[in-house]
Amino acid sequence: MPTDRFAVLTDAAINVLADLGMRGLTHRAVDARAGLPEGTTSAYFRTRKALIEAVVRRLADLDRADLVAGRLPAGADTPTGTVDDLDALAGSIAAVLDHWMSTARNRTLARYACLLEATHHPELRTILAHGESSRAQSRAMLAALGASDPEQAGDHLVACIDGLLFDRLAGAGARTAPPPGTAQNRADLAVAVATLLRAFAGRPPAPRRTGV
Template sequence: MPADRFQLLTDTAIDVLAAGGMRGLTHRAVDRRAALPEGTTSAYFRTRKALIEAVVRRIAELDRADLRAGQLPDRAGGDAPALTDVESTAASIAAVLDQWMDEGRNRTLARYACLLEATHHPEIRTILSYGDDSRAQSAAMLAAAGARDPRRAGDHLVACIDGLLFDRLAGAGARTAPHPGTEANRADLTAAVSTLLRGFIAAP
């Protein structure tokens, strides 16, 4: 499949998911939103399962690109990322989170929809396991900073950061936090992530 057609269909499917949830994701819905002739999406992705798997791969690809752009760990292996400046690291994480709440909001909502779908389809969970790499790198980063149980702390750090993101999109934080895409939001996120980092480094 041509890369541009794959991107068009999967990016459109991400928007469909964000707008209507997993129930709203159909080949026809993607065709309509992309203003393509009916049957175009099904010609490339013969089944709904194939479409969902393609969407998950696209989400993973875009997430990894954002993490690399923000100079954050997105894969296991290599040298442990340094944590020499907690505030700087927290600000980098906050910038990515803010992006995923703002211009990347649809993708983040689609990711959560896919995660819920993965509870019924383990093969999707396998594709989404790229998040395991972030946990491994977080553990390495915290180990280098002197955390006593870095693997456990790395798991908890990623879970807390993901919870922070979810709260800002779907929880009470969506009503009370600063507006995404603003300096105030990035500053607020930086403060929260900094507190997490310091807490996990100092945890017994």
């Protein structure tokens, strides 16, 4: 468990959002979830907007750490040609997605709650900015894979992967896909991601496997 107060409070807020949604996010609810005296959260984050923005900063930091741990190209400074194995890259991305669907499921649900809140409250638009790092990373990966227009392809790839993640958590995929946190789920995600990478990088589809 994190020891600094910012991490303790924002992690508690993330869990409140995942369990109760945006309407359930109050200073008092965060205090209770964190096991801290009433008034602690409001002492650090005076307004609800400040609390939500702090949650987004925490989500961005944790997501960035996951991407680094997954050994994915870090950003726009990734040299072209440094991604040698598309399928291995797809496997790494699939592992991160599976983590966000299982161990870090609450974080993913909280992120969606924050993004939806921002569509109704323009003053929270800064929430949307935390996705820029993943877009830069996607553009770098596709540039390294030889995409003719990595800027556009990178943005499209992020949109498709976001859709895949949402489908597995809240859509029909939640009922039909392998259970999150399993080797089967990671393998299934890797197939989907590899297909997307090939399409956006302008590479031919993988050859079909034939039975013996």
